[in-house]
Amino acid sequence: MLMLEKFFRPKSVAIIGASKHPNKVGHVILWNFIRGFKGKIYPVNPTHDEVLGLKCYKRVTDIPGHVDLAVIAIPARFVPEALKDCGKKGIKHVIIVSGGFSEIGRTDLEDEVKGVAKKYGIRIIGPNCIGVFDAYSQVDTLFMPRYRLERPRKGGISFISQSGAVGSAILDWAAARGFGFSKFVSYGNACDVDEVDLLNYMEKDRSTRVIGMYIEGTRRGRELYNSLRRITRKKPVIVIKGGKTSAGSKAASSHTGALAGSARVWDAMLKQSGAIIADDIRRMFNYSRLLAEQPLPKGKRVGIITNGGGFGVIASDALESHGLILADLKKETISEIKKHVPEYAVVKNPVDLVGDADAHRYEVALDALLKDENVDIILVLILFQTAGVQSEIIDIIASKSDKKEKPIIAFSAGGDFTSVHMRMLEKVGVPVFDSLEEASDAIEKMYLYSVYVGNAE
Amino acid sequence: MLMLEKFFRPKSVAIIGASKHPNKVGHVILWNFIRGFKGKIYPVNPTHDEVLGLKCYKRVTDIPGHVDLAVIAIPARFVPEALKDCGKKGIKHVIIVSGGFSEIGRTDLEDEVKGVAKKYGIRIIGPNCIGVFDAYSQVDTLFMPRYRLERPRKGGISFISQSGAVGSAILDWAAARGFGFSKFVSYGNACDVDEVDLLNYMEKDRSTRVIGMYIEGTRRGRELYNSLRRITRKKPVIVIKGGKTSAGSKAASSHTGALAGSARVWDAMLKQSGAIIADDIRRMFNYSRLLAEQPLPKGKRVGIITNGGGFGVIASDALESHGLILADLKKETISEIKKHVPEYAVVKNPVDLVGDADAHRYEVALDALLKDENVDIILVLILFQTAGVQSEIIDIIASKSDKKEKPIIAFSAGGDFTSVHMRMLEKVGVPVFDSLEEASDAIEKMYLYSVYVGNAE
Numbered sequence: 016m017l018m019l020e021k022f023f024r025p026k027s028v029a030i031i032g033a034s035k036h037p038n039k040v041g042h043v044i045l046w047n048f049i050r051g052f053k054g055k056i057y058p059v060n061p062t063h064d065e066v067l068g069l070k071c072y073k074r075v076t077d078i079p080g081h082v083d084l085a086v087i088a089i090p091a092r093f094v095p096e097a098l099k100d101c102g103k104k105g106i107k108h109v110i111i112v113s114g115g116f117s118e119i120g121r122t123d124l125e126d127e128v129k130g131v132a133k134k135y136g137i138r139i140i141g142p143n144c145i146g147v148f149d150a151y152s153q154v155d156t157l158f159m160p161r162y163r164l165e166r167p168r169k170g171g172i173s174f175i176s177q178s179g180a181v182g183s184a185i186l187d188w189a190a191a192r193g194f195g196f197s198k199f200v201s202y203g204n205a206c207d208v209d210e211v212d213l214l215n216y217m218e219k220d221r222s223t224r225v226i227g228m229y230i231e232g233t234r235r236g237r238e239l240y241n242s243l244r245r246i247t248r249k250k251p252v253i254v255i256k257g258g259k260t261s262a263g264s265k266a267a268s269s270h271t272g273a274l275a276g277s278a279r280v281w282d283a284m285l286k287q288s289g290a291i292i293a294d295d296i297r298r299m300f301n302y303s304r305l306l307a308e309q310p311l312p313k314g315k316r317v318g319i320i321t322n323g324g325g326f327g328v329i330a331s332d333a334l335e336s337h338g339l340i341l342a343d344l345k346k347e348t349i350s351e352i353k354k355h356v357p358e359y360a361v362v363k364n365p366v367d368l369v370g371d372a373d374a375h376r377y378e379v380a381l382d383a384l385l386k387d388e389n390v391d392i393i394l395v396l397i398l399f400q401t402a403g404v405q406s407e408i409i410d411i412i413a414s415k416s417d418k419k420e421k422p423i424i425a426f427s428a429g430g431d432f433t434s435v436h437m438r439m440l441e442k443v444g445v446p447v448f449d450s451l452e453e454a455s456d457a458i459e460k461m462y463l464y465s466v467y468v469g470n471a472e
Numbered sequence: 473m474l475m476l477e478k479f480f481r482p483k484s485v486a487i488i489g490a491s492k493h494p495n496k497v498g499h500v501i502l503w504n505f506i507r508g509f510k511g512k513i514y515p516v517n518p519t520h521d522e523v524l525g526l527k528c529y530k531r532v533t534d535i536p537g538h539v540d541l542a543v544i545a546i547p548a549r550f551v552p553e554a555l556k557d558c559g560k561k562g563i564k565h566v567i568i569v570s571g572g573f574s575e576i577g578r579t580d581l582e583d584e585v586k587g588v589a590k591k592y593g594i595r596i597i598g599p600n601c602i603g604v605f606d607a608y609s610q611v612d613t614l615f616m617p618r619y620r621l622e623r624p625r626k627g628g629i630s631f632i633s634q635s636g637a638v639g640s641a642i643l644d645w646a647a648a649r650g651f652g653f654s655k656f657v658s659y660g661n662a663c664d665v666d667e668v669d670l671l672n673y674m675e676k677d678r679s680t681r682v683i684g685m686y687i688e689g690t691r692r693g694r695e696l697y698n699s700l701r702r703i704t705r706k707k708p709v710i711v712i713k714g715g716k717t718s719a720g721s722k723a724a725s726s727h728t729g730a731l732a733g734s735a736r737v738w739d740a741m742l743k744q745s746g747a748i749i750a751d752d753i754r755r756m757f758n759y760s761r762l763l764a765e766q767p768l769p770k771g772k773r774v775g776i777i778t779n780g781g782g783f784g785v786i787a788s789d790a791l792e793s794h795g796l797i798l799a800d801l802k803k804e805t806i807s808e809i810k811k812h813v814p815e816y817a818v819v820k821n822p823v824d825l826v827g828d829a830d831a832h833r834y835e836v837a838l839d840a841l842l843k844d845e846n847v848d849i850i851l852v853l854i855l856f857q858t859a860g861v862q863s864e865i866i867d868i869i870a871s872k873s874d875k876k877e878k879p880i881i882a883f884s885a886g887g888d889f890t891s892v893h894m895r896m897l898e899k900v901g902v903p904v905f906d907s908l909e910e911a912s913d914a915i916e917k918m919y920l921y922s923v924y925v926g927n928a929e
Contacts, residue, residue: 038859119816159857165887178782180827183857184885188906191887231785257782262798263789269818270781294793295909296786296885324727325635325714328688329753332720336751341719359576361726370637400616400640402495428641428753430622430648449645452752 019216021108025083032088033058040158041088051153091115095127102135111141144203145179170195171224171307193441197222218246225307231257231267247289251306301457304446309422311465314391316342318384319365321396322372327365333455348387355379374408399433413443476673478565482540489545490515497615498545508610548572552584559592568598601660602636627652628681628764650898654679682764688714688724704746708763758914761903766879768922771848773799775841776822778853779829784822790912805844812836831865853883856890870900
């Protein structure tokens with residue numbers, strides 16, 4: 016059993032503050048668990064006998080069975096007492112979502128919580144956080160309404176966020192785009208479990224293929240560096256550092272009270288540690304999606320397939336700007352593709368299948384580029400505005416991508432019809448971009464990571 | 473009457489190649505006109521007596537009334553003859569969407585077209601293009617199915633594209649996001665009307681507030697420079713240059729046959745001309761939206777309002793990275809806001825209205841920042857994941873933005889619930905970003921343009 020495992024895969028959970036009132040945090044959290052969690056659920060609230068069809072207990076000590084995890088969602092002043100009950104009950108893992116501690120100057124209350132935790136050997140995530148979401152176990156303490164905050168599908172990205180707002184917006188944003196997650200943790204005031212602990216957990220977690228972090232500051236710089244240095248050799252870690260400018264650093268100190276530290280020191284530390292630095296949340300996900308769902312490339316030679324010449328030009332520019340190379344297609348590749356496409360198609364790299372291309376032409380070109388040893392990475396541009404491209408193209412690209420022979424990355428841009436197809440592709444594990452600059456940036460990072468772990472030169 | 477005006481605001485139009493068959497280009501175009509165009513529409517096709525409920529003419533010369541504009545959508549080999557008919561009928565403006573000319577080596581056929589045009593004094597857009605879309609007059613020759621290619625609302629952006637695929641994807645993409653357009657032109661082989669003519673037209677066009685261009689090459693570098701130099705003083709022109717790297721340049725020569733020219737020469741030319749260079753299509757629209765719909769700022773001091781501290785930090789970093797300054801709020805501003813928000817709100821810059829903020833808090837903060845002379849630009853971050861932010865916030869921000877006192881730019885990030893609100897904001901003319909890096913980049917460009925035209929220091 017991994018340390019912290021019970022935060023993510025408990026067999027039984029107590030919701031302290033479970034409520035009948037739909038606008039209460041404890042109601043939303045209970046509802047989340049009922050909806051997806053397969054283990055035992057114990058609502059705890061002294062004023063209810065029953066909540067959402069479940070028997071409700073006055074205190075956790077009244078619960079008959081063993082409890083792996085407690086979630087506390089009650090006003091701050093009642094938290095130490097509830098935590099003591101958890102200790103008496105033998106609960107070793109507690110998520111405190113309640114705010115009202117050190118972040119508003121009540122360090123006394125937070126110290127009391129720490130004292131209780133220490134006495135009973137309890138590990139705590141929080142307080143003042145939105146807690147944990149696990150796409151596999153459906154542990155879900157996110158107390159924002161589901162109609163406002165969508166939950167993502169299962170996948171390989173885990174995201175650790177110091178900021179609850181950043182975390183929840185991102186999760187929602189990523190879910191709507193079809194990105195797959197393993198775990199999400201917002202750790203708030205980090206009175207116990209912090210970014211280093213969580214990072215070390217994600218290192219061992221099998222369903223986590225890529226780790227993303229939003230971090231404003233740390234109390235354990237040396238340990239953070241050591242963990243990153245070790246973990247990045249096994250799994251990519253992508254970090255957004257909040258407070259890297261003087262303006263941002265000032266804002267961070269008002270926000271989490273974090274000493275954001277010198278931008279230069281952070282930058283040097285992160286680079287030396289092998290972490291991938293992202294300037295922006297979208298870029299973090301761009302890198303994560305590629306690294307989580309595609310095989311690492313053996314080199315930096317890209318083959319482009321397109322049904323619009325102009326986008327082939329823009330892609331070529333963007334790739335070269337990011338230090339990548341347009342692959343020199345083999346003669347066999349060109350003659351093979353030419354056999355199956357009309358004469359007016361331009362079979363070079365980019366392979367321009369032209370405006371009336373159908374899924375079959377894409378299949379021929381994909382197969383040829385997968386076979387060509389001069390091609391390390393395939394970038395497929397698909398414009399859905401023309402009538403020739405039918406939905407079956409999703410299946411074709413997915414089936415090639417599933418073989419994991421070479422990274423396949425897709426690009427498309429358009430309105431609702433296009434978006435539906437982009438989401439379909441994303442759902443079957445093919446990363447799709449609507450910006451060729453961003454696609455090229457992400458391919459560059461994937462290539463550099465491949466070099467870092469000795470998979471490419 | 474402006475030159476080229478009849479391409480965009482004809483009183484009557486003939487569709488040569490109008491067809492009963494839904495998958496034919498001439499059918500889609502006729503249908504587009506019937507759907508939105510208010511002038512007279514004459515289908516022309518020797519094999520039909522009637523199409524889509526309209527009387528169909530065998531040749532344009534059979535049409536009883538005057539015709540301002542003809543659209544030709546028939547196989548290339550029949551085009552010269554049809555064009556001669558247009559000449560005889562006195563039609564002076566013709567859009568040829570048909571392909572099969574110089575782009576596949578048939579320069580002979582294109583020369584024939586040019587000869588006829590010269591003889592009769594006809595101006596031509598095309599051939600091998602998707603032609604014109606005008607959001608006001610509903611001239612619409614885009615022959616992609618409407619379910620695949622959405623049309624944008626009316627607005628101030630006009631876009632000139634050398635590539636049809638780039639143009640159509642972009643229009644579709646922009647439409648779905650609620651961006652407002654004036655005109656769109658894909659000019660294809662440019663056998664007559666080219667990018668310089670179109671640029672000069674947009675200069676005079678009243679509903680065009682900002683001009684965007686996608687260009688791979690030009691035959692009139694000097695004139696292009698002169699036009700840009702003159703026009704950028706009056707209206708921002710944002711240019712994406714395709715083929716700016718050696719890989720892109722090679723791809724461009726296969727695509728439009730354009731001599732993409734030296735990247736350095738283009739870069740220098742564009743910079744000297746006062747054009748705003750965009751690396752990416754999305755960035756082009758980012759710049760366009762701000763410049764088309766918001767007043768120019770008097771300086772570079774930004775006030776931030778947020779309901780999530782972490783995003784305040786990221787925004788501060790992003791703004792400073794782009795050379796902007798966090799405004800030093802006046803004491804009166806701070807005390808005014810403090811009167812109306814709870815104690816735990818952090819009233820500095822960023823103004824953090826915290827997680828339970830409602831629309832009223834936003835209104836108070838917006839009013840105070842609009843009044844504060846130390847603030848030139850307002851960046852409003854709204855996270856819709858929390859239950860406090862109701863839809864009325866759209867009205868509040870829109871009503872402040874409508875006064876056009878200072879540029880107001882919004883940021884949000886999330887899933888479907890958020891997206892609906894982002895589109896609403898965009899529809900009422902408030903640019904919304906889902907990336908703070910991109911928002912800051914666009915604000916920087918807006919500020920630099922304001923300096924360029926002498927509106928800011």
